[in-house]
Amino acid sequence: MIHVRNVFKRLFGAPWRPYLWTMQPHRLLCPRPEGLFCPPGGFFIDPVRPVDRALVTHGHSDHARAGHRAVLATAETLDIMALRYGEDFAATTEAAALGRTVRVNDVAVTFYPAGHVLGSAQILVEWNGLRIVASGDYKRQRDPTCALFEPVPCDVFITEATFALPVFRHPDASREIGRLLKSVRQFPERAHLAGAYALGKAQRVIRLLRDAGYSEPIFIHGALSKLCDYYASRGIDLGRLEPATVESGGKNGFAGGIVVGPPSAFADRWARRFADPVACFASGWMRIRQRARQRGVELPLIISDHADWDELTATIRDTGASEVWVTHGREEALVRWCELAGISAKPLHLVGYEDEGD
Amino acid sequence: MKAFAELLDRLVLTPSRNGKLKLLADYFAATPDPDRGLALAAITGDLDIPSVKPAMLRTLVTERMDPVLFAYSYDYVGDLAETVSLVWSSAADESAQKEIRLADAVGALQRAGRADGPAILAGLLDRLAIPERFAIIKLVTGGLRIGVSARLAKQALADFGEVEVAEIEELWHGLKPPYTELFRWLSGEGEKPQRAAAAPFRPVMLSNPVGDGDLEKLDPADYVAEWKWDGIRVQAVSEKGVRRLYSRTGDDISGAFPDIIEAMDFEATLDGELLVGNPPGHTGTFSDLQQRLNRKSVSAKTLSRYPAFIRCYDILQERGEDRRSLPFAQRRQRLERFVATLDPGRFDLSPIVPFLGWEALEDLRKDPPHPIIEGVMLKRRDSAYVPGRPKGPWFKWKRDPHTVDAVLMYAQRGHGKRSSFYSDFTFGVWSGAEGALQLVPVGKAYFGFTDAELRQLDKYVRDNTIERFGPVRSVRADPEHGLVLEIAFEGLARSQRHRSGVAMRFPRISRLRWDKPVAEADRLETLQALLDR
Ligand SMILES: [Zn+2]
Ligand SMILES: [Zn+2]
Numbered sequence: 001m002i003h004v005r006n007v008f009k010r011l012f013g014a015p016w017r018p019y020l021w022t023m024q025p026h027r028l029l030c031p032r033p034e035g036l037f038c039p040p041g042g043f044f045i046d047p048v049r050p051v052d053r054a055l056v057t058h059g060h061s062d063h064a065r066a067g068h069r070a071v072l073a074t075a076e077t078l079d080i081m082a083l084r085y086g087e088d089f090a091a092t093t094e095a096a097a098l099g100r101t102v103r104v105n106d107v108a109v110t111f112y113p114a115g116h117v118l119g120s121a122q123i124l125v126e127w128n129g130l131r132i133v134a135s136g137d138y139k140r141q142r143d144p145t146c147a148l149f150e151p152v153p154c155d156v157f158i159t160e161a162t163f164a165l166p167v168f169r170h171p172d173a174s175r176e177i178g179r180l181l182k183s184v185r186q187f188p189e190r191a192h193l194a195g196a197y198a199l200g201k202a203q204r205v206i207r208l209l210r211d212a213g214y215s216e217p218i219f220i221h222g223a224l225s226k227l228c229d230y231y232a233s234r235g236i237d238l239g240r241l242e243p244a245t246v247e248s249g250g251k252n253g254f255a256g257g258i259v260v261g262p263p264s265a266f267a268d269r270w271a272r273r274f275a276d277p278v279a280c281f282a283s284g285w286m287r288i289r290q291r292a293r294q295r296g297v298e299l300p301l302i303i304s305d306h307a308d309w310d311e312l313t314a315t316i317r318d319t320g321a322s323e324v325w326v327t328h329g330r331e332e333a334l335v336r337w338c339e340l341a342g343i344s345a346k347p348l349h350l351v352g353y354e355d356e357g358d
Numbered sequence: 359m360k361a362f363a364e365l366l367d368r369l370v371l372t373p374s375r376n377g378k379l380k381l382l383a384d385y386f387a388a389t390p391d392p393d394r395g396l397a398l399a400a401i402t403g404d405l406d407i408p409s410v411k412p413a414m415l416r417t418l419v420t421e422r423m424d425p426v427l428f429a430y431s432y433d434y435v436g437d438l439a440e441t442v443s444l445v446w447s448s449a450a451d452e453s454a455q456k457e458i459r460l461a462d463a464v465g466a467l468q469r470a471g472r473a474d475g476p477a478i479l480a481g482l483l484d485r486l487a488i489p490e491r492f493a494i495i496k497l498v499t500g501g502l503r504i505g506v507s508a509r510l511a512k513q514a515l516a517d518f519g520e521v522e523v524a525e526i527e528e529l530w531h532g533l534k535p536p537y538t539e540l541f542r543w544l545s546g547e548g549e550k551p552q553r554a555a556a557a558p559f560r561p562v563m564l565s566n567p568v569g570d571g572d573l574e575k576l577d578p579a580d581y582v583a584e585w586k587w588d589g590i591r592v593q594a595v596s597e598k599g600v601r602r603l604y605s606r607t608g609d610d611i612s613g614a615f616p617d618i619i620e621a622m623d624f625e626a627t628l629d630g631e632l633l634v635g636n637p638p639g640h641t642g643t644f645s646d647l648q649q650r651l652n653r654k655s656v657s658a659k660t661l662s663r664y665p666a667f668i669r670c671y672d673i674l675q676e677r678g679e680d681r682r683s684l685p686f687a688q689r690r691q692r693l694e695r696f697v698a699t700l701d702p703g704r705f706d707l708s709p710i711v712p713f714l715g716w717e718a719l720e721d722l723r724k725d726p727p728h729p730i731i732e733g734v735m736l737k738r739r740d741s742a743y744v745p746g747r748p749k750g751p752w753f754k755w756k757r758d759p760h761t762v763d764a765v766l767m768y769a770q771r772g773h774g775k776r777s778s779f780y781s782d783f784t785f786g787v788w789s790g791a792e793g794a795l796q797l798v799p800v801g802k803a804y805f806g807f808t809d810a811e812l813r814q815l816d817k818y819v820r821d822n823t824i825e826r827f828g829p830v831r832s833v834r835a836d837p838e839h840g841l842v843l844e845i846a847f848e849g850l851a852r853s854q855r856h857r858s859g860v861a862m863r864f865p866r867i868s869r870l871r872w873d874k875p876v877a878e879a880d881r882l883e884t885l886q887a888l889l890d891r
Contacts, residue, residue: 167434167441168444169444169488171487183368271777276775279777292371294829296828296829299371300371
């Protein structure tokens with residue numbers, strides 16, 4: 001699909017501003033305390049408080065909350081919300097198929113894959129010829145547990161900014177898995193404890209281990225089991241998983257094994273059952289040595305489900321957007337980059353999205 | 359270069375000594391010459407590379423990127439080398455291009471002149487990925503702080519080659535980077551290198567502490583006793599006109615002790631305790647000795663105020679003859695004759711302490727004649743001088759340590775097996791007037807307690823946390839509420855770096871005083887009094 005805007009940009013080297021000014025994009029989407037609101041569609045995107053009608057990009061708890069009346073999201077996101085909050089997390093739900101446009105009042109809405117976690121989507125809203133993409137959280141690196149991000153041409157691109165600093169450059173995740181496996185071979189008398197968030201990261205780490213040829217059983221913390229089962233039911237083979245109970249560890253406390261659990265569990269009693277553990281943490285934050293040091297991480301694994309600096313800037317260019325709205329994270333650096341690139345940009349100042357766990 | 363960068367990153371974050379040794383030995387085994395030798399030199403601080411000033415690094419990077427974005431980045435990361443390694447744009451991050459070897463990178467930097475240095479560095483950074491960029495920048499800015507001592511590196515070499523660390527130490531001073539001969543020998547591909555250095559270090563013989571029931575099994579008549587002087591153990595070597603003073607771990611400390619070096623007009627290797635003062639009448643305190651330690655050079659004023667001398671324990675080599683295999687009693691006779699010929703202001707003899715039985719010796723140990731004596735040494739009359747810490751021939755029997763009642767202030771999570779427990783404890787003593795009491799931290803201890811006590815301490819910390827920052831918890835400690843720890847320690851020294859003005863040597867938790875009211879813990883003045891004694 002060739003867009004007039006892109007052609008214009010290519011010909012004249014400048015975004016088509018007069019066009020956008022007349023479009024007044026804030027009339028299509030604007031920040032409200034509940035979240036991003038669409039007046040002509042009468043819905044919110046990823047609202048942080050209960051609302052009448054919510055469109056949800058993905059299942060992470062700061063984006064997907066319980067208690068809305070009607071929820072439109074991908075089938076996987078709805079399933080994940082049901083797993084986390086119970087079947088009655090909303091009065092009514094509707095599954096959005098990727099790439100298929102549905103009308104919500106006066107607005108056309110299409111979900112596109114975001115590459116963040118299973119079921120994650122960007123949401124394109126179209127109204128009077130104006131196209132805005134709310135991308136939720138996204139990444140561009142290949143991930144065997146979810147569909148690859150698809151750049152969607154638009155006038156306004158709403159981007160996350162979790163890792164929006166030029167220092168965040170994620171290496172290839174398989175390289176990091178290689179480092180973990182090397183350490184397992186080097187220290188067979190120790191247990192390797194890999195901290196990974198329960199939705200998305202944990203399953204990705206496990207799947208990448210399998211892709212790297214690791215076929216031993218992987219031990220998991222109880223908090224991961226429902227979501228791992230769900231991923232497996234969606235055709236993502238995670239191999240043999242066993243609960244990391246005291247009994248399954250045997251006398252030598254999981255020596256030589258790999259244990260995956262949520263990072264929060266590592267600080268509590270649960271972690272004491274492991275033999276001289278090597279604390280690993282799979283996160284984009286591990287790029288910064290001081291972050292690893294502060295958390296007492298011995299083997300940082302730089303594996304992120306969010307776009308790094310290069311992915312963020314490449315994606316903004318790929319969408320051809322002439323305006324960028326930046327939300328949750330380090331807005332200032334990305335706004336500065338857009339300024340230098342001649343793209344108008346502003347921070348959205350949405351509240352309720354934490355400095356995201358990754 | 360990749361393997362070296364990965365090694366550095368892992369060493370920094372690996373807390374346990376065994377873990378570090380394993381990482382180093384595996385690296386030596388997997389890496390070819392001369393890269394592994396250069397890596398070793400980088401780690402031990404023996405790699406000679408022209409340095410690059412931080413200001414120049416900053417210039418290089420801001421020529422390539424927006425200064426505002428760089429400022430945001432530096433502000434977030436906080437470390438210049440790390441920031442530059444991350445923000446530097448290079449094709450190497452994505453493409454799997456040809457690996458640059460450490461030797462090539464080091465060679466390029468060593469050949470660089472003042473004028474083309476920056477361009478050569480930039481060219482290297484362009485061809486390296488992030489971890490290797492970090493390693494190179496750390497090398498050229500001289501800030502490779504990875505928690506590996508030269509001693510640990512030598513132990514890793516010994517592990518790698520399956521030889522005794524003493525063998526490495528004996529060779530060490532004659533070797534130069536990239537240590538190709540050494541690695542060839544350790545990997546079984548070549549002969550053991552000949553000791554090339556003049557006046558080499560000879561690995562030191564160490565003692566074991568007297569344990570419960572040890573003495574009952576021993577016959578006092580087999581042993582000679584000496585005072586254990588609280589200075590620093592040294593080895594003075596003078597051979598064929600080359601004079602060197604070594605620390606107990608083989609570091610050359612000659613530069614800080616020109617007064618000793620000047621007096622070494624002999625052909626021998628002496629083992630002794632470095633002290634300050636004017637023997638035999640006056641021996642200075644450990645605080646006095648500290649004025650002479652950790653310096654590269656020393657002023658004339660310091661030399662005259664704190665003159666150094668060696669109180670001799672042993673003789674290892676005499677006019678080219680190795681004496682280490684002789685029994686102690688015979689070495690001692692030779693030592694006595696030898697020291698009698700030396701400058702008495704710089705060398706004296708560690709006196710033999712006559713005793714009749716263990717009880718009599720214990721009385722002496724408890725009440726030594728000089729404050730800088732920290733106990734007695736027991737040496738078997740027939741013992742040869744062997745490197746390391748063999749069990750049996752030599753014992754140290756320390757005088758009971760000092761104790762103080764302090765208050766638990768902070769706790770930090772431990773490492774390795776103890777990583778899920780709060781096991782590193784910072785404690786303080788009271789200062790200030792009644793009614794306005796304040797705790798001043800005076801030290802940190804992470805051993806001395808039993809496993810059961812560790813669990814109690816851990817629970818206490820978790821139940822009484824008032825603040826958390828990273829792995830550290832601040833524990834409630836005020837005159838009404840807190841936990842008193844009895845801290846045993848070996849000595850005290852004045853310290854500019856500590857707010858309390860004192861630094862403890864070897865503090866450890868000797869008892870948990872659950873019974874003691876927290877307001878009755880000791881005051882800072884108690885410690886200061888010990889300092890002035
Ligand atoms: Zn998310
Ligand atoms: Zn988010």
